[in-house]
Amino acid sequence: MAMVLDSFVKRCTASLQDFAGQDACAALGVGDDVRALLATLSRIDAIVSHEERRRLLTAKVDGWVAQVKDAMYDIDDVIDVCVVEGGKILEDDRPPTPKVRCFSCFKPAGPRKFRHEIGFTIRDIDLRLREVEEEMPRLPAGSRHSDAKRDWFSHNSICNNCYHAIKPQAAGSQVQKAVAGLVPRMLREGKKKVDVFAIVGAVGIGKTTLAREIYNDDRMTENFPICVWVKMSNDLSEVDFLKKIITGAGATVGDTENREELLGLLSSALSKRFLIVLDDLDNAGLWDNLLKDPLGDGVARGRILITTRTEEVATSMKATVHRVDKMDTENAWELLCKQVDPERNSEELAALKDVGIKIAEICDGHPLAIKVIAGLLRSRGNNKAEWEMVLNNDSWSMPPILPEVPQALYMSYIDLPSELKECFLHCSLYPEECPIQRFDLVRHWIAQGIVKAGDNKLLEESAEEYYIELISRNLLQPDPDNFEQCWITHDFLRSLARFLIADESIVICGQQKLSTSLSKPRHLTLCNMENSLEDPISLKQQMSIRSVMLFKSPNVRAIDSLVESAPCLRVLDLSKTAIEALPKSIGNLVHLRYLNLGGTEVRDIPSSIGFLMNLQTLSLQGCQRLQRLPWSIKALLELRCLHLEGTSLSYVPKGVGELKHLNYLSGLIIGHDNNGPEGCDLDDLKALSELRHLHIESLDRASSCATALANKPFLKDLYLSEQAPVIEEQQQKEEQESQENKGETGKEENEEQEVSNGQCSGEESAEASEKIWNELTPPKSIEKLVIKNYKGVRFPSWIKGPKLGTSFPSLVFLDLENCMSCTKLPSLGLLNQLQSLHISNADSIVTIGSEFLGTTVISSGTSFPKLEVLKLRNMKKLEEWSLTVEETQVLLPRLKSLHIQSCPKLKALPEGLKHVALSELHVEGAYSLTEIRDLPNLSDELHLKDNKALQRISNLPMLRSLIIDDCSKLKHVAGLDALQHLRLVFPPSTETFYFEELIIFWSIAFPRWLELLIQKCKGLRRFELQCSLSLLRSCLDGGKNWNIVQQIPEVRIISCDGKRYIRYNKNRRIYETNAQSEE
Secondary structure, X not given: OOOOHHHHHHHHHHHHHHHHOOHHHHHHOOHHHHHHHHHHHHHHHHHHHHHHHHHHHHOOOOHHHHHHHHHHHHHHHHHHHHHHHHHHHXXXXXXXXXXXXXXXXXXXXXHHHHHHHHHHHHHHHHHHHHHHHHHOOOOOOOOOOOOOOOOOOOOOOOOOOOHHHHOOOOOOXXXXXXXXXXHHHHHOOOOOOEEEEEEEOOOOOOHHHHHHHHHHOHHHHHHOOEEEEEEOOOOOOHHHHHHHHHHHOOOOOOOOOOHHHHHHHHHHHOOOOEEEEEEOOOOOHHHHHHHHHXXXXXXXXXXXXXXXXXXXXXXXXXXXXXXXXXXXXXXXXXHHHHHHOOOOOHHHHHHOHHHHHHHHHHOOOOHHHHHHHHHHHHHHOOOHHHXXXXXXXXXXXXXXXXXXXXXXXXXXXXXXXXXXXXXXHHHOOOOOOOOEEHHHHHHHHHHOOOOOOOOXXXXXXXXXXXXXXXXXXXXXXXXXXXXXXXXXXXXXXHHHHHHHHOOOXXXXXXXXXXXXXXXXXXXXXXXXXXXXXXXXXXXXHHOOOOEEEEEOOOXXXXXXXXXXXXXXXXXXXXXXXXXXXXXXXXXXXXXXXXXXXXXXXXXXXXXXXXXXXXXXXXXXXXXXXXXXXXXHHHHOOOOOXXXXXXXXXXXXXXXXXXXXXXXXXXXXXXXOOOOOOOEOOHHHHOOOOOOOEEEEEOHHHOOOOOOOXXXXXXXXXXXXXXXXXXXXXXXXXXXXXXXXXXXXXXXXXXXHHHHHHHHHHHHHHHHHHHHHHHHOOOOOOOOEEEEEOOOOOOOOHHHOOOOHHHHOOOOOEEEEEOOOOXXXXXXXXXXXXXXXXXXXXXXXXXXXXXXXXXXXXXXXXXXXXXXXXXXXXXXXXXXXEOOOOOOOEEEOOOOOEEXXXXXXXXXXXXXXXXXXXXXXXXXXXXXXXXXXEOOOOOOOEEEEEOOOOOOEEEOOOOOOEEEEEOOOOOOEXXXXXXXXXXXXXXXXHXXXXXXXXXXXXXXOOOOHHHHHHHXXXXXXXXXXXXXXXXXXXXXOOOOOOHHHHOOOOEEEEEEOOOOOEEEEEXXXXXXXXOOOOOO
């Protein structure tokens, strides 16, 4: 079932129809054969479409299905080869391709022989299909084949606004109630050093959801500095298990694979209070054999939280047990509502309650089933008729195909359009422990031919919509910390997908023995492989393989045998392996569409890669040893994505501009070294009109660029960079070595001459840089722009002036990095859609004034109307920053986060910030800043670090959290009436401070401002302090500062080396310390 048959037949039919109209078909003389095959396919398609839903509902795999599927794969291969060979006949001047093996019965040689063989092959496929047709069910009389399909993007504009689809959904009230009961019990101190808690329940009942809510609870993270989550699996070895805990605790394991050494590291890694979650533990052996004794003998207290299906595991670990039961009707309906409509449109949902409750009841109180069926309902919109169709669907009554999997999961799969079914099944090819990378996944789908081209859309854009739809339907779960990767939502869904794809795929982890007898597998996944693959499957099986993906196999060095024996490959992912070279036979893989060598040790790419006429994606990202590309790369005319970032290339061959289907081009190096081969110039890009992402480096080596960005109406992401400036220390070293080689005679004369030459060289470089950049004109479609290593004194003309807002009406992200010679910032406040602005290493900026806002005295309006994040970093000369505006002007109405880092000469924050409703302010390394005051709207957090001159903090009436790290001269903090959380860090080097009236030694007492702050902030709930051991001991019960400490509801104090601590909770009467000993 992996390749959904009705979709596959339609794709093959469409491809064959397209080929029938090409000159290549006429050149090969196979037109009649192709038309006869199309007629047969039309009849086959009608039957397959009629039978598809019956097969899904009965989970029956008829004998004819495999035969039709094999024929479709052969047609897919034949079309590829015909297009290539037909093109060769039409273009006699094209260099010959190597001998191609697409399947055993077809080995083309000369043109005449090839015409004969390809005609025979097409006729053979047609004959096979007609024979199969005799075995297929007959269409009922009068039935008509229809292509009408539900528009699965029609509801709620899911793909136009994916926010609700990707943000984490709230847990139900039943889970919240369980959290409210379990967390206090886990925080309560008992006699044991390590207490074990267990969440027990059936699969998919919500154990992991509850554990995750506990793990993320603020009370847990506050009380347990070390929190580690381990997803258990059958193939997790003892060594890997220990490594996960040690690294999760923040320690390193190096190269050790020794169990005893790791046990020693475990004890030292868990030196502070810890929480370890073991999710889906089915055997208590790891606890008994590895954790029980080391943790019991360790220095720190901790908690172990397990989720398990069997109560015997919890009993053997002597755990405190919490059982998770099925949800009652009201809680099930509440969870359904939260999942369907996170905004909780109560009126619309109230009208659906009677139907919704019936659907929730069919899910039998199973949270996973409710969540997944909610994803299906979300795709139907809040439409009662649509919901009733789901309720009355005959899928509910079919026998389960896997007894343990809730029927709602299979129903959600059945409801998917055919192409989405294939996309979802493909996700199960990823190992359970490996995140699915969005960038790669969508290109895998395209390489397999799954994605349909939409109206005026790239295949990649349609594939992105597929990705969002699967997330919206709760079949994929985005990583909450990184939307660029996701996971299959639950093991049940993975089991379902693996079952449905089992007739076409092989997944091998480590050195496990192959246990399948598949004669024609199509997909091969290898995980945790050793140095060489050594034929993981039989030669006969390799002949039919269409995708090979390697995961967690950093030692694999050789793939030659696989390339030689898998001629039908379309996807080959070798990323993060130790492969140093590709075999020349790589050029034989004429069907290959996706080749990922990212992060490998590859030094050279063979010229035979030019024979990969169908290659769409070539990723060389992070191939740090790669120094050259072959000239034949310009022959990859179907290439859509070329990823070169992070290589050691010094140039990219000319001809890349001829690859007109490129829509993603990253790491393009312009020009060439002196006396080196001629490299790609900017003007070579003028024909690439499909680009959406363009990343250019070494822009200063361009000869001309007037038309480089013309005709780029769809370009969204643009990264422009010159070569990085020579590091000052390196330059001084080179000058010193040069001077040592000179005689003393005329030394001063030479130095003066070098300074003069350096000035001239710098001015010439700036002028040349400005000339090149001014000729560039990015299109209005740009949404993300990065300007890096710009050497000009004035910013390019296209990012300045009063019409900046109309020049970039869609720009949401702007990063100006290493523009070290520019003395004045552009009027960026005119960018109406800008949401995030980063400025770093602008060494020549001394002042930031009203020109930055784009406002004048006579103008009205809003500066930075949508800016949410502003970061200023490493601005060495910045002294003054003004945000002065007139009363009629609005300033930064949406700014939430402001970061100022390493601006050592900045004297004061701008006065205008008092009008801005900031949530977060981070100031670090502002050595000249003496005070922070009058920010009445700053609410969530003020983080101050290494501000050596800071003396006063005042009038921040809404601030809830204050973090002060190494601000040694601070002596006045007041006007923080709403403060709830205070964290102070005092490194050992700042233990002595000079104040006006006396010298205070931190080993003796707190400063006066801290005492007063604690007394006046009646809402202060939590105080954290990292300090010297002597100051920590002054906070012990009976110590000099105990009278201050005991006033605060919750206190955590830790020594600078992290070894000693005081933990105090006033309400729960907890007082713990290991600082009383002098050792």
